[in-house]
Amino acid sequence: MNVTKEGNKAINEAENGSVLTTIEGLSAVTVIGLGMLGNALANAFLKEGHRTTVWNRSLSKGQDLIANGALRAADVAEALSASPVVVICVSEYDSVRETLTPYSDFLSGRTLVNLSSGTPEQAREMSKWVSSLGAEYLDGAAMSGTRLVGRPEALFLYSGSPSAFTAHQSLLKSLGEATHLGEDPGLASLYDTALYGMNWGVLSGFFHAVSLVGKEVDASTFAAVATAYLPFVTSLMTDYSHQIEDGHYPNGEGTLDIHAGAIDHLIHTSQANGIRIDVPSLFKTLIDRGIAAGHGSNGIASVYEVIKTQTVYEEEQV
Numbered sequence: 001m002n003v004t005k006e007g008n009k010a011i012n013e014a015e016n017g018s019v020l021t022t023i024e025g026l027s028a029v030t031v032i033g034l035g036m037l038g039n040a041l042a043n044a045f046l047k048e049g050h051r052t053t054v055w056n057r058s059l060s061k062g063q064d065l066i067a068n069g070a071l072r073a074a075d076v077a078e079a080l081s082a083s084p085v086v087v088i089c090v091s092e093y094d095s096v097r098e099t100l101t102p103y104s105d106f107l108s109g110r111t112l113v114n115l116s117s118g119t120p121e122q123a124r125e126m127s128k129w130v131s132s133l134g135a136e137y138l139d140g141a142a143m144s145g146t147r148l149v150g151r152p153e154a155l156f157l158y159s160g161s162p163s164a165f166t167a168h169q170s171l172l173k174s175l176g177e178a179t180h181l182g183e184d185p186g187l188a189s190l191y192d193t194a195l196y197g198m199n200w201g202v203l204s205g206f207f208h209a210v211s212l213v214g215k216e217v218d219a220s221t222f223a224a225v226a227t228a229y230l231p232f233v234t235s236l237m238t239d240y241s242h243q244i245e246d247g248h249y250p251n252g253e254g255t256l257d258i259h260a261g262a263i264d265h266l267i268h269t270s271q272a273n274g275i276r277i278d279v280p281s282l283f284k285t286l287i288d289r290g291i292a293a294g295h296g297s298n299g300i301a302s303v304y305e306v307i308k309t310q311t312v313y314e315e316e317q318v
C-alpha cells in the first residue's frame with residue numbers, strides 16, 4: 001500500500017469515502033494499537049469479514065492478525081488512508097496524540113473511534129482536535145475487558161458525533177453491544193470511570209465473601225451461589241435509582257438502623273474467622289454516617305445522601 005497525501009485527498013473526495021467500503025456492505029476498518037485490547041478488536045472485525053488494516057508501533061505485535069487476513073500498514077499515514085473508520089487503542093490519550101499528530105492531514109474525512117482509556121476532559125479535548133482536522137470523533141469505552149470482545153454480551157459505550165455513530169453502528173456491533181450515550185464526547189469516559197468503581201465495589205464484596213466462607217467452601221462453589229444472588233442485587237439498583245431521583249428512601253428492605261446491626265454481625269463473623277474487615281468497615285462507615293445524618297429510619301439507598309456531598313468528617317481532618 002502506498003498512499004500519498006494527494007491520494008488520500010482524492011479518496012476522501014470520492015463519494016464520501018465509498019471507495020473504501022468493501023464488497024457486500026462490509027466496511028473497511030483500521031485498528032491502530034495492537035496491545036491486548038487492540039488485538040482483540042482487530043480480531044473481532046476480521047471474524048465479521050471486514051477488511052481490517054492494522055498498525056502497531058512495534059512490529060512484534062499483530063503477526064497472528066496478519067496470518068488471519070489483516071493488512072499491515074507500513075506507517076500511520078497508510079493506516080489512516082486505508083479505511084473510513086479508524087479505531088485507535090493505545091495506552092493513553094497522550095499516546096494517541098503522539099501517534100496521530102505527524103499524520104494529522106490524513107485524518108480528514110475519517111471517523112476516529114478512540115477506545116484508549118482517559119478522562120472526560122481528555123475526551124472533550126481530543127474531540128475538538130479531531131474535529132478541527134475535518135474528521136468525526138467517537139470516544140469509546142470497552143466495558144468487558146478483552147474476554148468478551150466480539151460477543152453480543154460485550155458492552156461498548158460511545159459518545160460524541162451522533163451521525164458518526166449512526167453511520168458506523170453496524171461495524172461497531174462487530175465488537176459487541178454498541179451503546180451511544182450522547183453527543184458530549186466526555187460521557188463514555190465518565191461512565192467508564194463510574195462503572196470501573198462499581199466493579200471494584202462488587203468485586204471487593206465478593207473477595208471478602210470468598211475469604212469469609214473460605215475455610216469451609218471452595219471459591220467456585222460459592223461463586224455459583226453468588227451469581228444466582230446477583231439478579232436480586234441488580235433489581236435493587238433499579239429500585240434505588242428511582243428512590244435517588246425522588247430523594248425519598250422507603251425502608252421496605254430494612255432501615256439503616258437494622259442494617260447497622262447486620263453489618264456488625266458481618267464484622268464480628270469476619271474477625272471470628274480471622275480475616276480482615278476493611279471491606280465491611282467501609283459499609284459500616286457509610287451506614288453510621290447515614291444514621292448520624294438522620295437517615296436511621298430510612299432505607300439503605302439514603303447513604304447516597306452522605307456520599308454525594310464533600311463533607312469532611314472530624315476523623316478525616318488532618
Ligand SMILES: NC(=O)c1ccc[n+]([C@@H]2O[C@H](COP(=O)([O-])OP(=O)(O)OC[C@H]3O[C@@H](n4cnc5c(N)ncnc54)[C@H](OP(=O)(O)O)[C@@H]3O)[C@@H](O)[C@H]2O)c1
Nearest residue numbers: 033034035036037038057058090091095116117142145146
Ligand atoms: N486490556 C483490557 O482489558 C482493557 C479494557 C478496557 C480498556 N482498556 C484500555 O485500552 C488501552 C490499551 O490497553 P491494552 O490492555 O491493550 O494495553 P497494552 O496491551 O499494554 O498495549 C498498549 C498499546 O499501546 C501502544 N502504545 C503505547 N504507547 C504508545 C505510543 N506512545 N505510541 C504508539 N503506540 C503506543 C503499544 O504499542 P507497542 O506494542 O509498540 O508498545 C500497544 O499497542 C488502555 O488505555 C487501556 O486502559 C484495556
